[in-house]
Each structure stands twice: as structure tokens, then as C-alpha cells.
Amino acid sequence: MSKLKAQSLKQKKAGYAMIIVLIIMLILLAVTYLFSDSLFAELAIARNNKGAQVSFSLAEAGVQEAIFRIRTDATTRQKFMETTNGVSTFSHNPALINNGSYSVTIQNTALRAATITSVGNYRIGALRTARREIKVGIAQASSTPYPYDGAIFGGGGAGESIADIDFWYAPVQIFGGSLLSNRDINFRWGSWANIEKAVEAGRDVTVNWSISNCECSINDDGDPETPQCSDSPGCTPLENQPNKTMPPVDFDSTNPGSIKSRAIVEGHYYAKQKDFKDIFPKWSDRTFTGVYYIDESFDLDYGRTMRMNGILAASGSINITLGQLFVNPPTSGPYVGTAGVFTQKDFRVGTLGNFGGRALVYASNRNQIDSSIPYTMDFTGGFLGRRMWISGFRVVNIHFDADIINSTLNLFGLAPTTPVIEINHWEEEY
Amino acid sequence: MTIGALIIMATYGVYNISYKTYKKNFASAELTQNARIALERMSRDIRQTTEILTALPEDPGAGTPSSEIKFQDGHNFWPTSGQIQYITYSLSGTDLHRKLSHFTFTTPCETAPASTWVLWSTRDGNNNLPAECTDSDVVKAEKISSLQLWGVKVITINLNVSDETSTYQFETKSLGRNIQ
Numbered sequence A: 001m002s003k004l005k006a007q008s009l010k011q012k013k014a015g016y017a018m019i020i021v022l023i024i025m026l027i028l029l030a031v032t033y034l035f036s037d038s039l040f041a042e043l044a045i046a047r048n049n050k051g052a053q054v055s056f057s058l059a060e061a062g063v064q065e066a067i068f069r070i071r072t073d074a075t076t077r078q079k080f081m082e083t084t085n086g087v088s089t090f091s092h093n094p095a096l097i098n099n100g101s102y103s104v105t106i107q108n109t110a111l112r113a114a115t116i117t118s119v120g121n122y123r124i125g126a127l128r129t130a131r132r133e134i135k136v137g138i139a140q141a142s143s144t145p146y147p148y149d150g151a152i153f154g155g156g157g158a159g160e161s162i163a164d165i166d167f168w169y170a171p172v173q174i175f176g177g178s179l180l181s182n183r184d185i186n187f188r189w190g191s192w193a194n195i196e197k198a199v200e201a202g203r204d205v206t207v208n209w210s211i212s213n214c215e216c217s218i219n220d221d222g223d224p225e226t227p228q229c230s231d232s233p234g235c236t237p238l239e240n241q242p243n244k245t246m247p248p249v250d251f252d253s254t255n256p257g258s259i260k261s262r263a264i265v266e267g268h269y270y271a272k273q274k275d276f277k278d279i280f281p282k283w284s285d286r287t288f289t290g291v292y293y294i295d296e297s298f299d300l301d302y303g304r305t306m307r308m309n310g311i312l313a314a315s316g317s318i319n320i321t322l323g324q325l326f327v328n329p330p331t332s333g334p335y336v337g338t339a340g341v342f343t344q345k346d347f348r349v350g351t352l353g354n355f356g357g358r359a360l361v362y363a364s365n366r367n368q369i370d371s372s373i374p375y376t377m378d379f380t381g382g383f384l385g386r387r388m389w390i391s392g393f394r395v396v397n398i399h400f401d402a403d404i405i406n407s408t409l410n411l412f413g414l415a416p417t418t419p420v421i422e423i424n425h426w427e428e429e430y
Numbered sequence B: 001m002t003i004g005a006l007i008i009m010a011t012y013g014v015y016n017i018s019y020k021t022y023k024k025n026f027a028s029a030e031l032t033q034n035a036r037i038a039l040e041r042m043s044r045d046i047r048q049t050t051e052i053l054t055a056l057p058e059d060p061g062a063g064t065p066s067s068e069i070k071f072q073d074g075h076n077f078w079p080t081s082g083q084i085q086y087i088t089y090s091l092s093g094t095d096l097h098r099k100l101s102h103f104t105f106t107t108p109c110e111t112a113p114a115s116t117w118v119l120w121s122t123r124d125g126n127n128n129l130p131a132e133c134t135d136s137d138v139v140k141a142e143k144i145s146s147l148q149l150w151g152v153k154v155i156t157i158n159l160n161v162s163d164e165t166s167t168y169q170f171e172t173k174s175l176g177r178n179i180q
Helices: A003-070 A074-082 A261-265 A273-280 A400-410 B004-047
Strands: A086-092 A100-110 A113-124 A127-141 A148-153 A165-168 A171-175 A178-181 A186-187 A192-195 A197-200 A207-209 A209-215 A286-296 A296-300 A304-314 A318-328 A341-343 A349-369 A377-391 A396-400 A421-429 B069-072 B086-092 B097-105 B129-141 B143-151 B155-161 B165-177
Touching: A003 A074, A003 A086, A003 A100, A003 A113, A003 A127, A003 A304, A003 B004, A074 A086, A074 A100, A074 A400, A086 B086, A100 A127, A148 A171, A148 A396, A165 A197, A178 A192, A209 A261, A209 B004, A261 A304, A273 A286, A273 A296, A296 A304, A318 A341, A341 A400, A377 A400, A421 B004, B004 B069, B004 B097, B004 B143, B004 B155, B097 B143
Parallel strands: A148 A178, A148 A377, A165 A186, A165 A377, A171 A192, A171 A396, A178 A197, A186 A207, A192 A209, A286 A304, A296 A318, A304 A318, A304 A341, A318 A349, A341 A349, A349 A377, A377 A396
Antiparallel strands: A086 A100, A100 A113, A113 A127, A127 A421, B069 B086, B086 B097, B097 B129, B143 B155, B155 B165
16 A cells, blocks of 8 residues: 555656756757847848848949940940940859849930949858849030130131131121131121130231120120129230140041941931922921931022021031021930031021021031121020121120030040049949 | 735735836836837938938937938939838937938829929029928837937937836937948
């Protein structure tokens, strides 16, 4: 009997120990869970942080490689420099680090401007991947092919014997700019010229029965750098000044950047002016956008009103005989910020012609504005040519605008481009 | 029996201490997370901005650091398809708010289409500045007990996160990459 009691007690004690051990194990399990939960949460946060940082750095590396390729890789650079919507792509996997990769797209948004989209990926373990995307807007740094402030520039040089800037009974006002000639500047027969900045000639300045004021704003145009001053202050024109360079323009080379090539790409090339006039009836008012090239002289006549948002170019002369031409930069598309009239011979605004807008006028030979009773001219930009002739009684107001001149010449000029790539905007995609 | 009770009490003591440590760690982690989110969101937005409107001292020695910052949203407005919006980070109590707003001359301001949104400094024909309207106001982080900002272009963000028992200080610098 006592043996049985002792055995039962022993069994009870054994059960008691087991319960205690179970409780302890349960508590230890809970403690382990608490610590491991905390540990794994911290570990996950740390891994995510690392993944975010690494993928961001990879995306940045992709942007840098894209810029490097644009500067050094011929194919990538050609697309960037000579197309308006070219696309280049590349990727690396792995890139720089194990489990890291990046893929990059260079999408041109305009000529010599693009958006670089770079996606950096970093694999965290087997199941998760950190991803960061960066978008960068870049552009080829622009040079300043026309570094002067001449609203009218006469480059002089070979060609016709006379290569001067001539005013005949002409009332002319130049705001914010100068009058520059590599040869003579002549004010004759009652000309009345007010020039806000300087008058500089490579040889002589002749004022004959005329008034020439310079270095003064005779009518305040609101420019704080050139405050209004007294009437007729006069100035000493600068003579025998060093020659200045007429910026070259690529009219018709086979280079994709020439005016003709661009017009061909746009479907705006016309071998004859008749072909162009077929789409531009007499006495009509038409708006044209882009780059237009007429491969002979072009006469704007029969009351045509042409609103050119972009570039009008001709291999011959451009004459506004009986019509109106207004040239301005387009508000969208690849040629935003550029506008011009380019002729390999003369640009002439005739007596019954009207001209205005904001643009560069570039004549390989002569710019000429004839006298007119009905029309005045209010133009922003500049006239560049071998010589210039203005005769009254048309009032001519020219507001010098270096930006429109240089941005247009940057696209169509032959000045060497700088290798510098500008970063215009940088942003992250979420 | 007594030994068993002692063992259970000791084990419970270990559990209790572990649980308290866990709670404390959890609270610290939560504070850290709030700080991390605040710093990351602010850094990212400042990195992309084109203009900071709030006048900030160059360093704390040059003036009192600002407790809020307002700047133009640099995200999704470039090249041409986006809209002009402004971001304001400020504290309300211990909540960090991120307010998105726009400026317009159109009335009512709240329903003005995005195409009419303008830069804050634009003036109308009567030389008036545009009205500002809030597009959204969201709490991005909690338990932020103080916020200080200073710097020009490189913005220093200094913040404290606190709960009943602990306070931690965090600081980072963010370069406004689009600021001219």
C-alpha cells in the first residue's frame, strides 16, 4: 500500500515538473518572439533603407553615363544633336554592385535637348527589389555666335562695292542696341536716327543734313539699364573700329542641321517659289509653322499676309513687294525660341510691304527697307547682313533682342558647339 | 513546490523585463521611423524644387531658423505638361503637415483649372498678387516635437522626435538641384 502511495506521489511530482518546464518554455518562446520580431523589423527597415540608397545611386550613375555617352559616343551624340525625337537606350545588369542594375532612356524633346530617364534597381533578397527613377532634362550648352549688341550689323566684306549702312531721309529708332558696321555708316538727307547704345563703324561715320543721337534712350522703352535722357544729347560715333565677325549660317549643306535639310525633313522644301505659292493663294492670310526653304528668290506679293512661326529661308532674295510678313518664334515644337528670315541674297521690304515680329533677319548680301507712307515698322530682334539700306518716310523702330538672334543662330549657325551639357531640370519619380 | 514557484517568478521577471525592453525598442523604432519619413520626404521635395519662398537664415548663427518651409513643387511640372504648385511643410502640434497649394487670379480659387495657376509672384493688371488655395493637406509624420530649417540652396533640416520618455535629434542636408 505504502509502495503504491509513493509511486503515485512520484508520478504527480513528475507531472508538476513537466508543467513548470512547459511554462518556462512558453515564456522563453514569447521572449524569443518579442526579440526576433523587433530584430526582423529593424533588419527589414535597414535593408529597405540600403535598397533605397543603392537604387537611387544606381539611377544617378545611369544619368551620368548617359551624359558621358552623349559627349563621347558617336551614335548617341548624333541622335542627340541632330534629331528632334531620337531615342537612345542602354542598360547594365549587374551594374557597379552585385544585385544592382540600371536602365536608361535618352529621349530627345527638341534638337540638342533631351530627357534622360534612369531607373536603378537593387534586389533585396529573393523576393523584393528596390527601385528608384530619376528624370533629368538636359540641353547642349548654347554658345553666343553673335556676341555684339548691334541691332543692325553690316558685315561689309566682298560682293558689291558698297557695303555700308545707309540712312536716307529715314526716321529710325533703335532700342537697347547699337549700330555696327565694318565699313561706313552714313546718315543722309534729313535722316533722324536715335540709337540707344553706340554707333560704331570700321571706317567713317557721316552725318549729312541729319540728326544722329546715340548712347541715349530718347523714348524710354522701360529698360532700367537705359533710362530716359534729354533730347538730342548727341554722341561721338566711334570710327575706325576693329572688324567684327558676321556669324556664318548653314543654308543648304547636306548636314542634317542645315536650314534646307530641316525643311526637307519637315516637308517644307520648295524648289520653286511657284510651288510654295500654290499653297498660299493671292490676297490670303496664312500662318506657317516650322522651317520653310524656297530654293530660289521669293516675292511676297498680291496682298499675301504671311504669319511665319519659325524660319523662312530662300536661296535667292526675299522681297516683300505687296504683302505683309510677320515672323515670330513658335510656341511649341522643336523650334521654340527660334525665328528668322534667312536669304542668301537680299531681304527687301518694299514700299507696299509690311514687316514685323520678333526674329533674326539674316541676309548674306543686303537688308533693305524702302520708304513707305502706309506702313511703319516695329520689329524686335536684329538685322544682320553684309550691308543695310533704310530710306524714309517709314518710321522704323527696332528693339534689339540678343536672345532670339543667338538661339536662332545656335540652331542654324556654323559656330562650333561647346561640349558642355547643361542640366536644366532634375526630378525623381515616385 | 517552492522551487517551482521561484523558477516561475524568475522566468516571469525575465519576460517582464524583455517585454518592457521590447516596448521601449518599439517606441524608439517608431520615433526613428517618423523622423526618417519626415527627413526623406522633405529632402526629396527640396531636392526637386526650383524656388524656396521661405526666407531662411544661412546658418543658425545668422538668424533664427525657420520652423516651416514653403517652396515650389519641382515634380511633374517639367518640361511643359505639369502645373505650378507649392509645398509647405509645417508643424501642427507634433504632426508634420505637407500642404500642397496653388496661386491663381481666377475665382473661386478652389475650382480654378490648373491652366490658370500662376507663379506666386505674378501680378495682374492692377498690380495685385494672386490668391492662394490649398489643394491637399496631409500629415506625413507624427511625434515631431521641433523642426528647424536653415541654409541657402543647401537646406539643413533639423528635427526632434519625442514621446513620453525619449527625445531624439536628427539632422540632414538637402541640395536644391533645380534652384538657379
